[in-house]
Amino acid sequence: MAEIHPYVGMWVTADGRIRHNLLPDGRYDEACGKRESAYQGSYTVIGNHIDYVDDTGFTADGEFVDGVLYHAGMVLRRERMAS
Template identity: 80%
Template sequence: MKEATLSAAPGSTSGKQQAADHPYVGMWVTADNYIRHELRPDGRYDEARGRRRSAYQGRYWIVGDHIGYVDDTGFTADGDFRDGVLYHAGMVLYREER
């Protein structure tokens, strides 16, 4: 099982850092490119929606193929990676080619 904690989960004492080459770090986008979801190697994310850059920002953590989020206002969400696709909050995001 892949395990990475890129940012400690709420209530967690884990401080493990994962290298920037973790398979899930990078840009994830919807098929229409409207939502652009950047998972940064420092455990932070930045989500753009349409022309609105940085619509949502916060931290995330990954355990196996599950991702948890808490944005800077305290809102929480989660998602799962399956077969190279990120399923998050009713959205389907694909890895953007580098």
């Protein structure tokens, strides 16, 4: 069985408005405000760099630094699951 990448999971801005769900199959689902699945597409991670390609062909990228995702001027942190 393939190992799950350590960056897989939900990443959110401090206000919770932007949510990136990085799925284990290399797909992502981004929610904006109350709009669930506002953007969907694929992503690739090489080292600490992430490249996004949404289903319309739009591209973007970001960097993971010390457990924080910096993307398009936003700061996203991994959502902690309730225990």
